Structures are given as structure tokens and as C-alpha cells.
Amino acid sequence: MASLSRRLAAEGIGTALLLAVVIGSGIMGERLSAGNDAVALLANTIATGAGLVVLITVFAPISGAHFNPVVTLIMWLRREITALPALAYVAVQVTGALAGAFAAHAMFDLPLLQTSLKLRDGPELAFSEALATFGLIVTILGAVRFRPGQVAASVGLYITAAYWFTASTSFANPAVTIARSLSDTFAGIAPASAPAFIGAQVAGALAAWALMGWLLKEESPA
Numbered sequence: 001m002a003s004l005s006r007r008l009a010a011e012g013i014g015t016a017l018l019l020a021v022v023i024g025s026g027i028m029g030e031r032l033s034a035g036n037d038a039v040a041l042l043a044n045t046i047a048t049g050a051g052l053v054v055l056i057t058v059f060a061p062i063s064g065a066h067f068n069p070v071v072t073l074i075m076w077l078r079r080e081i082t083a084l085p086a087l088a089y090v091a092v093q094v095t096g097a098l099a100g101a102f103a104a105h106a107m108f109d110l111p112l113l114q115t116s117l118k119l120r121d122g123p124e125l126a127f128s129e130a131l132a133t134f135g136l137i138v139t140i141l142g143a144v145r146f147r148p149g150q151v152a153a154s155v156g157l158y159i160t161a162a163y164w165f166t167a168s169t170s171f172a173n174p175a176v177t178i179a180r181s182l183s184d185t186f187a188g189i190a191p192a193s194a195p196a197f198i199g200a201q202v203a204g205a206l207a208a209w210a211l212m213g214w215l216l217k218e219e220s221p222a
Contacts (some may be wrong), residue, residue: 002062004085004213010063011089014055019100019108019179020050023051026186040180040186041163049160056152062130065152068173070094077209089140090175105183108195116181116188120168126157128168128202133204135162141212174198192211 002010030041059065064081069090076168099122102112113153135158143154162170171177171189177198181191189197 002087006090007063007085008092010068012024012092012099014059014063014065015175016100016103017055017065017092018048018051019097019176020103021100022048022176022181023104023183023185023187024107025051027104027110030186031108041169042170044187045160045163048163049156051156052159053152053156055222058150059164063089067082067093067175068136069175069208070133070137070201071140072120073202074141074205074209093175093196095176097175101179101183104185110185114182114184114188116190117183117195118188119190120193125168126196127147128166129171129200130196130204130207132162132170133201134170134208136170137205137208140147140213141216142209145216168197171197172201172204175179177201 001007015193025047026040026044029047033039033043055067056065059067062151064075066089067076072081072086072089072093076083083091104113105112109130119168136155139154143151147154159170159172162172171180174197177189177194180187180189181194
């Protein structure tokens, strides 16, 4: 196992690159789509799904490639990571996400510090985030159990689908939500909308953990 410092570096760098992909592709898609939000979302989706496959493939052998506080929460509940390293993971994930957002702004010559004005409110969007995160955790736990060599592809494909089948476009990640609240771009979310998203993400992750703990439980011999 890699040292904690290397694992934290992998988590921070991986999450930063993920946010650079998410926000940068949103900016590029919006600029090139001539006002067609569907085309912009498609560009954003493809880049994010592809980026996830690459980043998980590269960093999973080092840190597990969580890039997501609720994934780290579930791994702590499964006793695959202890409490202090888990807290450190979350800290570097949020820090990395902010760095990735700022990097995206810098690449497109935008102010580094921004606050999103894009409200994403309503129970239907909170439910969307709960369902999106539920599906993400189910995907991860199921792939780890049955197809460990295909975790990266499975997660990338799931997020690609979830961008389109959820009303919220599937943030499914508190660190991503926080960083996107500081980006007044295509991918942004107003800070006032973020707490409901984060609460729903945690709830969806816990529900998936409970379900998969039952579904994947080894049966005792009769």
C-alpha cells in the first residue's frame, strides 16, 4: 500500500483534474454550442465520463481513486479506511476540487474567484442527487465485487448516463458540488442550492451502502 502522503497527493491531484475536466468542458461546450444547451451538456458529459475512466485507472492503484467524500464515507463504513486517513482524504478532495475549478477558470481567462448564480432548487433536484449518488455507490460496490478490472469504465459509463437521466445532471459528489458553487459557468450551482444537494448525496450513498451490504452478503453454509 502506498504511504498516506502519496495517497493524499493522488486524491488531491485526481480530484483537481476531475474538476478541471467538469468545469472546463462545460465552459468550452457552452462557448462552442451557439446557445444550444443540449449540445453543451453532451460535450460536458462525454468529457467527464472519459476523464473519470482515465483518472480512476491511473490513481486507483495508489489511493483507491475516491475523488468524492461520500465514496470515502462508504469505504470508512466498510472498514477499508480508518477515520483519520478518511478525514484527510475528504480535506484534500475538497481542496483539490477548488484548485481544479480555479485552474479551469484560468485556462479560459475567467476570474479565478467566482460565485455561481445558477439556482438548482426543488425537491425533484434533491431527489435526483440522492438517486444519482445511490447509483454511483451501487456501481462502485458491485463492480469492485464482481468486475474489479472494470471499475473505471463502469463509473465513467454510469456518470455519463446519469448526466442525462437525472434532472440535476448528477453531481453525486459533495466536493464537486462545493467547487461548482464557486464557478459561475455552465457547470455552476448557486451556494444556496448546494446544501440540499450535499445532504441528498449523503443520504443516497448511505442507502446504497445499506442495500449493497445486504445484497453482497456472503451466505453462511447450511
